Amino acid sequence: MRKTLGCLALFALAWVSAGARADTYPSKPIRVIVPYVAGGAADITARVMAQKMSMSMGVALVVENKPGANGMIGTDFVAKAAPDGYTLLLDASGPLVVNPSLYARKTPYDPLKDFAPISQIASYQYVLVVPQKSTIRSLDDLVAQARAHPGQLSYGSAGVGAGGHLAGELLALMTHTQMVHVPYKGNAQALTDVLSGQLSFTFDTVVTSVPQIQAGRLRPYAVSGPHRAAVLPDIPTMEELGYKGFSITQFQGLLAPAGTDPRIVARLHDEVVKASRDPDVVRKLVTEGGNDMVAGTPEEFAAQIRSDLELYRKLIQEANIPKQ
Known part of the structure; x- marks a missing residue:
């Protein structure tokens, strides 16, 4: 009985401690890992969003580039990070939904189990x-x-x-x-x-x-997408030209390690939505960057990852693209 009560006390203490961390989040700088070299599309999105979110959240969001292995090094780094909300991933489609079907060797992370999706920020x-x-x-x-x-x-x-x-x-x-x-x-x-x-x-x-x-x-x-590009309004989509179901886009989204407190995920999602509506962000990422802003919910982003995993699995298989 004494042992059982002790275990319950420890569990309660851990639960209260986790709640306190969520209530005071964020209390220190947040790392945003980009699994690509500086200057690319994902890096630009990360830096634009990090600057705006830093101003709103009152702490610095520091972008760190960890390129290599077609994006898998930085992606795996976040998959194995502590789920405390202080190490995030700004990733694109490749490492999460293409690489699992493209490589003969299994990716070191599971895109469905090792991450807590926060928001699909944009697509292009x-x-x-x-x-x-x-x-x-x-x-x-x-x-x-x-x-x-x-x-x-x-x-x-x-x-x-x-x-x-x-x-x-x-x-x-x-x-x-x-x-x-x-x-x-x-x-x-x-x-x-x-x-x-x-x-x-x-x-x-x-x-x-x-x-x-x-x-x-x-x-x-x-x-290649499901609708015309804002910067090329006179150019039709592939589907408009008769290629029914043709849609190839790339997402850029923010994720945390699996197990991150849902309240932290919700706070970060709210900040993404707020930043995505800022005129300066829209100018840099949409008008100048050619992106479509999405800022969807965590559930919508998770569904997009699942859908794209199946899309590219079938395409890579049917096109007989050699395993890398």
Whole structure:
């Protein structure tokens, strides 16, 4: 009996202590881990949001870059961090929903079990572009040329499993064509070779293509998401052009380690929503960054992760993309 009472007392003390931590959160700086190099899309989103949330929360949100292994090093770091709300992850689709199906070796973390989703902050899509001097005059023309000359059209992307690669594979599957994928170490290199005519086309991020489109160096034919891009309102979606169900987007979201107090998750979600409505954040991430702001609930973000895991599992399998 005495032992049982002692255990109950310890449990009660731990519960009260956890509650006190949630009530006083945050009381020190918060680390926001970005599993990519500085300057990329996720890093920019992290720094814009961290600056605004810091002002509201009264503590610094410090962005730390931990790149490597296609985003898996930084993602795993947060999966194994203490679930106290002071180590967060600003991640994109790749490590969470693509890598589990892309790699032969199991990822060191479980995207469904090792994280507490806080909010999908934003999403971005891709635009199919060809060089200005290309003989390809439309999306239908591109498909017709691919059918007439199997294996002759080429497209580049930021690497195997990148959004631009997966969009190209989905197009090939839906049109029953063979096109050559050329992987690069970043979107910039792929875009350079499209501009020079070395590649037939690419699915590039909207934000990096817009300046080239405006300068007349690229011709855009379609965007990859479920709706038109705000910065390219005259360019139709793939679905509008007849490719029913074609949707390739990349999310950027905030997560905590699994086991984080739900009250801390709720507080962080509220701060994400507040920051996402700030005009300065909208200007930097939407008007200049080409993103769509989402700021969804933790439950919606968890559902998005589950849905995208299945989407990319099927696509990688059906496209016979080799395991990395």
